[in-house]
Amino acid sequence: MRAKRGICNLERIDSRALVRDKAREFPFVLGQPLYVGSTQVNINPVAIRRSPLRPPTIAAASAAIVISGLQPAPSASSVDEIDFTRPSPDLRGRSAMPSRSPTRDMLLALAASLYCAAFTAPAHADEAAGLAPPEPATPVLSTTASGMQVYACEYDAGHRLAWAFQYPEALLFDAGGTLVVRHGAGPSWEALDGSRVTGKKLAEAPGTHPGSVPQLLLAATPAATGTLAGVRFVQRLDTAGGTPPATTCTTEHAVGRFPYFARYVFLK
Template sequence: MSIKLAVPCLLLLAGPAAAAAADPLPAAIAAPGETVVLSVHAEGAQVYECKAGTDGKLAWAFREPIATLLYEDKTVGRHYAGPNWEHADGSAVAAKAAGDAPGATPADIPWLKLEVNAHRGSGVLTPATTVQRINTHGGKLDGACDKAGEFKSAPYSAEYVFLKKG
């Protein structure tokens, strides 16, 4: 086996977090100098509500995420409005958006960098200071809608990377 073949094979064996690290992230969501605490896969939906915009026309407006957090194909937590992430060990964080980059296709929600602004409990998420949402697929819903107050979900998946300073 040549070295050229060995590197991609090692990345596949190391999993999605290592493969994502092989390509530099967009500057708007990069976290230089921070180290990974936990990387999980999320499967869920972005929930939208039909609301009147500033122009008075009805359109889909983002309301909240609802997702299951998975590690090695096992459920380890959940993600919901706030935004909040809870781990099964009792630790949780809330965060606010600090940067974004476009998803791979127009149907994909953006990649995000979020700054942790609250911690609860004690566990793996306790040291987290930054959350990155990368490798998004789906989740976007925009355009006109017919009835104010109506809800619609757009399925999505993403990787959430929890980082700490230093």
């Protein structure tokens, strides 16, 4: 697969909001490439401006995101995951703010780059040709999502342990980078104004990247008022990631969370 490049403007990203909204969204791995399914996401360095009076902000005008199909993801046991919702170990017992640690700065940059990666992934409209609504419908909201597909380790019909899909968790952003919808179990989509729709799958197509969740067309139960009022269909397009590793799980009821990106289009 040929590498695909895109440029994302970082000037408008509020790093503090980014940390608040995304700290629990991704298993960040410091110093190692991020894998989305079998796709490796290489993130170029992003400059960070630090101030003793406030949390760091993204200073770079833009950053290049390179998404290229490479080797399969390493097993979970081969990487060290970092939880940056806790203070960095090298700052415990000191007066400095946790947000000023080098580790946290790098994770802020990584979070911003992941945020941008969803916007720079190429569209594959032709691959979603079979996902048109069965009746005329007009797009009213197009969003880019980043989040997790959540699985549980359960016994299948053959009494073998395997990952079983449970529910999605994702944040949906409009073209300006503003959070507009939260996606969760049901599946459901809830706008910030409280309007909410649930969906029922009508059709699916293969994901646009190897090892990705499928693209979907869903019928929606329309909300009466608000941002999602009158929405009758939801499309999940341009998916990347979200599938469990090929290796089987070994502990019953264990939970696995696998990052994914997608576009969600809401139609009336």
